[in-house]
Amino acid sequence: MQPPMYLPEVENNPQPGPHRNLIERTRELGQENWQIWNLFAFRPEMTIHMGRFTHAVMHEEGPITPALRELIAAYTSSLNHCEFCMRSHAAVTAALLDEATVHAVLTDLDTAPIPDAEKALLRFTRKVTLDSAHITPADMAPLHELGWDDAALFYAITVAALFNFYNRWVSSSGVHAVSHEGHALHAANIAQRGYIRA
Template identity: 25%
Template sequence: MTTPAISRFPVPEIKDLPDDIREKILAVQEKSGFVPNVFLTLAHRPDEFRAFFAYHDALMDKPGPITKAEREMIVVATSNANQCQYCVVAHGAILRIRAKNAHIADQIAINYRKADITPRQRAMLDFGMKVSAAAYEVGDADMAALKQHGFSEDDIWDIAAISAFFGMSNRLANVTNMRPNDEFYALGR
């Protein structure tokens, strides 16, 4: 059986990439032991690669009251709603590792309302899903509900931004037919 392509668009060779992009990819490879296909797929367009990962890192790597694991919960739930196989599998692996829980990613991807999460996390995911599916309906009642769970305005912005950013990411992954790396399936199990 032939291994399917990781993208329906051209995938550049790492050696042919601009220095900054090649260095970023090699650093990820050194840390994780493999190159996630998203890096290779998006490297096809270097300026967009840089912008994508700058915003990704600004949203996902920042410290704060929303933990890195909770940020991944938002990605997994909304990516499932957007039917993005790549992001559910890849970020599900990251969620399992960050949460130190082998089951949480599957629970959230299938039905976060039945997952073993806190009421605060459920409110966070309810809002992230609303932003993903019907942002035009977001109103003051949504803000009030989140504030009752201790979320600040900055936290609410982060939840919305993660949901919105991954909406774009999900669409690109689906259009490019990006395949999850086999390595992701076993991580954190």
């Protein structure tokens, strides 16, 4: 049984729409509820735009792969100590790559078995997360030398910025992580279909 969110009026008042349908379906199936759905379901006329934006940023065609975008989301969430988002996006990344690589990145980026260019991009997103006020053109130059163009940097910055928002939204509202199996259950669907809820 999950602990309640910090906002019971939000958690207990899902409005009609796809996220309330998800909440009801998981309850009927006896599965764990992702409490972030309660945030989306509270004001669907507002959050529908967030869902579409998230889908476009994370899943549609772009200059960096969906797997790397998901890894940036998981890495950003780990920096912000957001357990729900870190586990969720680690699970999606694992569905697109493999669990050992994701674990290695989140444990020790320096020794993780990923290309140096990807490590550099992740280090840059660390600065976006922890010290964005001090980013200058000097931060871009080594990334350009490693083959990342401005479009790729735009995506990396946008993913990191998006998950800085989500981490704060989720953590401050009291959204709790679910089990490893609970995260993995929906990760495969997200990896394949993205974030649009019909």
